[in-house]
Amino acid sequence: MDESKIIRRIMNDMKVFNVGELNFMEVCGTHTYAVSHSGIRKMIPSNITLLSGPGCPVCVTDESQIDAALEMINKHDVILVTFGDMVRVKGTNESLLDQMDKRENIIVTCSPLESLEIARKELDKEVVFFAVGFETTAPLIALAVKGAYENKLNNLSFLICLKLMPPILEKILAVKQKKVDGIICPGHVAAVKGATYFSFISKKYGIPAVISGFEALDIALGLYYLTKQHTSKDPAQFRNLYKLCVNERGNKFSEQLIKEVFDIETSKWRGIGMIEDSALRLADKYSYFDALKRFNIKINKSLVPQKCECKDVLLGNILPHQCNLFRVVCNPEEPKGPCMVSGEGACSIYYRYGGDD
């Protein structure tokens, strides 16, 4: 039987379960993208609503951190290296892309390790890697930091904006009046941290959760499992369905790298505010490579008033098209908020692939 037939059968079987209206959250931006891109969004039974979660790294990167990156290129003339999506999101006033029109010192890369090469070539310049992401990208950033340390690349530093998944999920699930009936956990994060990293969802909050891969069939199976749990006496089961990549304890090498290079700190999430122990910062041993310290830049801790409802999209309070600005004045060409900017942002995914009709 081919994949499309299996998926269609899974979707039909889901319709048979007598479970009423259910809200499932896919936490990871890549899942939101895969759900739309594969076309599975159109195949899901109508009693199931998929909420998007906070798992788009650039969407949750605070304005103040983008402002800090801009200050580094404007005042300190650094070469700033970062991931593609990051250049489009605005800080308080402007984005890195706005500066790219005027300057040549912003480089888009696929790999943090490229910053080492750039620093080696540009010895008379300061090079800063603007590191955003979750537990997934953290090991690679750690490897780059270690590389800078071991090779004494003293002209390289890092603006670390790495965030952690469990604290934001706890914040979402702790809101009693919100109805989240199941979670599709971020598969990539689980590959690094291990399946048990997310088992608290079922234990503490009494809802089913799955770790799922990113192919259409993986997602279909995840949704089937979450739905089926609601027919059982104890729906609060946790299941790893992504065994091809995720084991119980995670990737030891990556875990060790994260532990060695980073400490945990309290951090501000864009539009959402401070969340305790929700981010990574460089450990003391590597603090020489902290770009904020090197250029003596203070991060503004107060919350910037938001022009749109991206925050509520990220927290699963509303779907993208339920924001009043969606499609009316907010689109990928003139985005009002980060969720419309990033390729992993729920609003841009809904705008481009549909789902609001």
Next chain:
Amino acid sequence: MDKRIKLHHGDGGKYMSKLIHELFYKYFDNSILLSNNDSAVFETIGESLAFTTDSYIIKPLFFPGGDIGKLAVCGTANDLAVAGAKPLYLSVGFIIEEGFLYEELERIVQSMSQACKEIGIKVITGDTKVVEKGSMDGIFINTSGIGLIENDYSSKKVAPGDHIIMTGGIAEHGAIIALKRHGIKAREKFISDCGFIYNITEKLVPFYNGIKLMKDPTRGGIATALNEIAERVQLGIHVLEHKIPLRKDVSALCRLLGIDPLYLACEGRAILVVEPSQSEKIIKCIRSCENGRDASIIGNFTCKEDNSVTLETPIGGERLLYPLDTPMLPRIC
């Protein structure tokens, strides 16, 4: 020492004349060009002509399967071919940065000359400018082309149900450029599809009554081209994703880079809108060409009032296919 292009190669004096004779006349050799007039004078036989222009600013200048020169000839010739014309003449404008290697310029001109010979198009007039070092990057080429209309489909009306044909694999040029730009070393041999479409459109002359529109999906890829067609003919389009020809290695590379092949440029492919009753014959004819052997019917027109392009995914789901709106950048994870 390496021979390099200097400012005096573009100043209108004897060095420029030397460059024109030693390089451009040598490779673009034809009587109209060599008559050395301020304008090329030529005769035409048809009533309708097609005229187009395009500038080529690319990086890297040389890539597997082509170079900026071949692209500048094929790109403009393809614009003529999809207008239903036989490409006849080209003008070529070179804007060169001071210090550009003479040897590289010769390689580019040689490649243009070879491409011209392939379909019998002639460079009949040209221009050269050399600008100060640092004020541009290497070489820019502009080509304008004139073609003789063989299939005037401007009055043909596209109707719901009409078929859409893609002549070959998508994203092959865009993928190689992305690969080079990101400095990724790949074991697979990626080759650009940079080439002519005219060999296909020429063969389709007997079927011209069934061909209603042609377009080459260059920048923005087939997603953008299909949206432009839908907008132009004021109809919706429904595409079957699994019917879109896409090489497995190109697909894998795109997944690796986090870019969508539907938005990557083709430089030797065409989208054809055809009468459904003739589409099978047309496909057979296209497939008989070496660069058309993967041709496929990828979708059809619908009555959708919002002129949207929808894509049926291989699993039987559906999504919108939006036009390229922001620059494509690799994703984070």
